[in-house]
Amino acid sequence: MTSLRRGKTLTRPDRVHAPAPMLRGQNRRKTLDPWVLFSKLVTFWAPGFILSKIGMPEKASRQAWREKVALCWIIALIGGMVAFLTLGLPYVFCPQSAMASLENFAQINTNTPVMSGKNNPSFPSGLDISNQFQHGSNVDACRNPLISGYPSAMYGPCVAKGGNEGCPLPPIEESASNYGLIPTGRKLGYDWVDVPNNFFVIDGHVLNLTPYLKAFPTASPDDVVDRAIREAIDNRIIDATRIFLRKPELIASIPCLVGKYFAGYLSKATPGCFGVKLFFVISMVIILGIVLTRFFMAVIFDWFLSFKLARPPRQQARHIIGSKSAPWANAGYNAEVKQIQLNPSDLFTVLLVTCYSEGESSLRCTIESLATTDYSDDHKLLFVIADGMITGSGNDRSTPDICVDMIELDPQFADPQPQSYIAVASGAKQHNMAKVYAGHFVHEGHRVPTVVVVKCGAPEEQTKPKAGNRGKRDSQLILMNFFSRVTFNDRMTPLDYDLFTKIHHLTGVTPDYFEIVLMVDADTKVYPDSLGLLTNCMINDPMIMGLCGETKIANKRDSWVTAIQVFEYYISHHLGKGFESVFGGVTCLPGCFCMYRLKARKGDSDWVPIITKPEIVQEYSQNDVETLHQKNLLLLGEDRFLTTLMLRNFPNRKMMFMPQAICKTVVPDEFNVLLSQRRRWINSTIHNLMELVLVRNLCGTFCFSMQFVVVMELIGTVSLPVAIIMTYVLIYSIATTTFTDAASYYPLILLILILFLPAVLILLTTRKLIYIAWMLIYLVALPVWNFILPVYAYWHFDDFSWGETRKVAGETKDDDHGKKDGVFDSSKITLRRWEDYERRRLRQDKREFGNHRPEKNLFFQRDHAQEQTASWYVDEDCMTSYGEHTRHTMHDEFEPIPQLDHTAQRELSRLYGPHLHQHQHISMANPPNLQQSRPHGPRPQPPRKNHDFSRE
Template identity: 65%
Template sequence: MNPAFLSASNSSLSRPSYQPGINGTPPPSPPPLPGAMRPSSIASFGGLRNMSRRSSTTSSSTTQPASNCPLPVSPFVINQPPVSYQPFNFPLIHTMALVTCYSEGIDGLRTTLDSIATTDYPNSHKLIVVICDGMIIGAGNNMSTPDICLSMMQDDLTPRDDVIAHSYVAIADGTKRHNMAKVYAGFYKYDDETVPDKKLQKRVPMCLIVKVGGPTEQNMPKPGNRGKRDSQIILMGFLQHVMFDERMTSFEYELFNTIWRLTGVAPDRYEIVLMVDADTKVYPDSLSRMIAAMAHDHEIMGLCGETKIANKTDSWVTMIQVFEYYISHHMSKAFESMFGGVTCLPGCFCMYRIKAPKGPNGYWVPILANPDIVEHYSENVVDTLHKKNLLLLGEDRYLSTLMLRTFPKRKMMFVPQAICKTVVPDTFKILLSQRRRWINSTIHNLLELVLVRDLCGTFCFSMQFVIFMELVGTVVLPAAISFTIYLCAISVYKAISHDEKIPDTTLPLLLLAAILGLPAVLIVMTSRKLVYVSWMMVYLLSIFVWNFVLPAYAYWHFDDFSWGQTRMVAGEVAGADHGGKEGQFDSSHITMKRWGEWERERRSKAAILAGLPVPNFMVSDSGEDWSGQVKEEELSDESSGSRRTNDSAMPFAISRHTTQGSSGSAGGYSLTDPGYGNYPAGPAQDSIPLLNMHAPAPGGTIGRQRVSQYNNSNPFLPGPDRMSTFNPAQSRQFTSSPKLSSNLASSSYTPPPPPPGARLNSIDTRAPSPLLAMAAGSANASAQNQPNIARTGSPMPRLPSDRSNDS
């Protein structure tokens, strides 16, 4: 944090006004905060008071000077709409779009990022997260992949030269477990040639994570490279640590603050993540259709759309793949979707639920951020043939397998209306390498799933039986095509020689023709695109390649774990194994602390650099001594005279709090200018943070509870019929009993846009995230100067005994 900025009197905290359908234009210079307006997102270095509710305005006799904000948001941040704004007839859900890239060129990256940025889903609830897997220069590129991504960003949150690398624990073996990464943040920069329509060039927040590697690997060919699974675990592990308030690395702490400052939304408010490869083009309405499916059925934990081929006619290799892609989606995935158990969500285009509401009583269940999922997916010891096929060759399919194995009663669906296009291999050598990895990983993943007994259905009408048939069909493909060729040869020989000793082959040939012709009937009945009939004929001409050459080659190379030549890097040796071990891992280079500890350390250093008094954070106002032992303290409510017992499992300094505006609406700030009294600032309770909960009861394992106010504004939680069938013992979950003030009412208005040039005194219309309340403390003033203060119980999580050791 720049100390000069901390000492500045005017912080860039205001946000542009929100207009439905328009993202708003950032002002050239944000207005200063008046001294009488003290938003709760501003903290003082003089200490934190034990206050969770206060008026956003104070009388002139109690006016204090405006304090400085240690976590200022970007002046270009997109304002959050109210809950009533539902352009797709369902409450908007905060979504991350994860783009993993390795050695792609500027055209492929531009196509992917353009397609995500121009989707019709509101940008206020959309965040693009790009992860570059190392300092890589792809074959044919004149600059590295991170430099290409940086060229597509503007309005940087932090000057690029000031961004430093932070350590984190990577998925590798030996010394490579210690990796370092940089976090850049800004907004997506369009290209007028690829997106000529200025109306589509709306401001979209973008976070770029670049894995730069440790000091010892800077002279190596691929510094920082750890694979796609490590890129996914960076986000999954980060979300787990945030949701459960676990210890995190300095990199994750920096990522937390970056997301908040870039979007004004805390990371624990995000509920869905879209995973896209860097050579994929997403259709404009695909993101909205996928989120709509998630919003209307909370049992869906993952889904995928249809993947089409962008380079259909580049070569005969791409032509034979067109119909294979079509039937793999509209036959295989569509049939599996009937059971709610799609066995493979393609990594190039899929969506997972980070957390899911459980039942009508307001509970949350961690899904993608579940510790069991993250722990198994981040396995480092890969020493068997089975594990290497799962974790080194087919990580995308293995993530789907883990989801089905951990949550067998939830759904994995296929949404045919959500479409994307991707670039497929155009040479037979690359196709051979790709299918070798896919076929071998498919067999090993089906072996894992066939043992899961709790999947949908019974006996032959069960998902378990379908998986068994897929496993058998994959293994016997070479034998099946061999018998087919033998049948055709015998039929031709019988027709020529008229040998009576050869049995009649008419019926087998008719059955074979019916089986091969059934896809044509499917095309006519479903998509009605007769062009796919011609693609089917091309596929039938190459059926020997699909059913014999590719499977036989994969089985012969069952112990080959190299990635092949699908993604080549300048100077790289093809066929190198990316699962090798080098040296011994030294964990002393990586420090892990809870968010509150990182925040205290950062603010203390910033205060020293700014020449301000060092805040006293050694003992929090909740009575906790920061050693993990929670004390109970009787706190008086100065506004009502009541008394409450604080049983928060975390210090109140990082607990959730709300403010009450002068218009009487809780959870936001009011506009006090005389002409705008008809624009009240109510809470936008579209997402409730997971950390907003009490410590669990001893031995409790049921889901975590959401704030009850969210239920009143959520149309797809009708009542008891939404109870989940999920077994609560399958994951670590928590319980809570949130207590809201009786005057906390959900907002149901659509505010009109204020006149141009209006100075907004409000900073945020949502109740802040609990972790951000550390940075949202009030100034060090006596309670007598703030008469409208009421301390409420701050429900926070208590981790189980096996995960609560922070020493």
């Protein structure tokens, strides 16, 4: 039989250029690596033997310290450059001695006090009395033979003749000593608009030709200097410099005219001062542009776009059975049914809760809030992962015991056995084991299928503290690896197969039905409508691959530490993420409350893996983390790094923020805990922004692009300490400055906009005036946010612990799940395909219950599965970045997950109960209410092909 399949010539492998991974795991760092050499050059003054004596015996810790110092040196350099450009630039290029601006001039104007009274003498303000002083009969420059014969050069405006005909005042030097006049050091200056009639400018000198024009009212026919003077005056040419550069006589007359008719200087800027002023204007335009753009975009998103995304989706009809379906697909269907009306909001959703050392009150609050969300219990699965055998500080029971005690265990899986899986760790810790508890969480009439994964550790680590602990990233990857292997029918670990079996038993559907995952931390309370709103966004815009809601603070009034965080949480969501959502590029989805697509529908019968994409799973599961950069990405900021990976692999898909979906979380109420938390957040933010800068396919171009915004955000983050110092310097200078013109108000306007524009955002979005009070508290605490926390974080770049954030009873400083211990033995973990696991299980069941049927009837018909060729997963939005014909595939011979045939269903119904058998010929137009008939058992579902995934 011949089957059609896509030929390899269409893929054009020569045009496929896969991006280099962000992290290179197995590649050892080269000794001559430029960054390593630079870090050693910067820290040449600290030899290795001295560092080993002061608490850094390992080579890796010494290198991390050197890289920390190098990073701090770069941050100090950037901060110094920002300070120089802001404060030092004028002193270098526009010093006070060379500044020819209005501040150095005594300006001619008429704003002088007016004297009132009777018969007072007239004091015309601003009158130039230079010509009332004796000048002598000639000026030395006027004796030049080229001009000495011209009347304009020979005429003296004021010559001492005695009586009333001469100058009333002696020469200026004598008058200054006679009348006690003290020079001010300021030059008499004119602005361009202040140059009056009969005045003009030559080379920056303002000349008053009024005495000459009164003495010679008519033109002299043979005097070229006179003609040039009258040309400038008659045509009202203020700048006459070009006129007097046309002939040698005119050039020679310039110093003569300046000596006789000089009235002042033109208040002009030197090239250096002009450049400084231009730089400041451009900088202010860019900063104001970014601030105002972020503000208006955030308002537009809140008022218009967010409500459009959150609205309930329309009803849809999907084809689920056709005449060309696989033979096994019609086993339990009415063949006449061609399509079914769906509630589009009922996407199968995994609710992932990762916990570590939380107490019962926090865990119960979180799980109860998820169970009571306005969403069908049949379409959500609680997936709780306890990260190790941990007892939190102040708890009387371990976290796994608390989690298991809260659910109603299924009797069939009451005593689970530890199952092996490959953990994210180094050395022997790569082998970890976990127990899967299956049951239901019951609360307020809700009965939600629940699995609790308890990471208990391998047998050899049972006597050690924190057995099984591998970190939050490992917990996330348990889910990501599981669904990735389900999607591609890849080989499974024993833990994966145990999860598959129990999820199928609890929900009645195979795990390939689940399309989205909501990730929630164990100290977060989710509002009832949040899950439905986030799901609506996923349905209304298929290009959304991840989104988050607003996180509010539950303990905002506990202490001053919590009070200063309220507005910071608000502004980071509504201003930062609101602006980024307009372009679909939210750079950080908080791990405490976010949603991702497991896969996206492509056409009617195909899927594109999203968070289950092998490249993302592989890079996120990197366990050989050596450099300081990698450790800050993966050990401290795994949530932000996952967002970075998603944006990098799917640059044309969207990361969004949904303000209507709300959760509340508990924030640190002690300053030392806040220090530890923000140290991790700030350091991971810097390293993730460094990765995002390299993503070339973000929307926009040059200054009008998300990449430019990321660069500005990176520079702003590392220069926070310098920025807060300059802010207070600016406030002091504004308080002590006399405002003389509009330009003097620019710094004040900029400061007011930056500090108080968020208050306008509050009025336009939340319309809760109480947030203005929280904003004022935040402004008072600006030195904490912009100086203390960043400086502390920068100096602790080489600290990869969680510090005071999560305390565990009996924990010591060296208890680190990332520490390498022993050698990994891969033979301890067996990887098999799902059908192989199922074959072994059915054989075991036959041995226990008796061999009543031939073995071939208990398994899937292999020819049915093999008829389906490899499914190519093509995502159109990736083609622009990775080549026109990028393909996502796991194996050359990809097989969908085989489904139980009709005979096997009857056999399983005999083993596990009659319900599967009695409903095997149900009609999809009128499905039975299986919740009433079997509240604790699996709901029978029709088998399906993996690459079709049509929902009922």
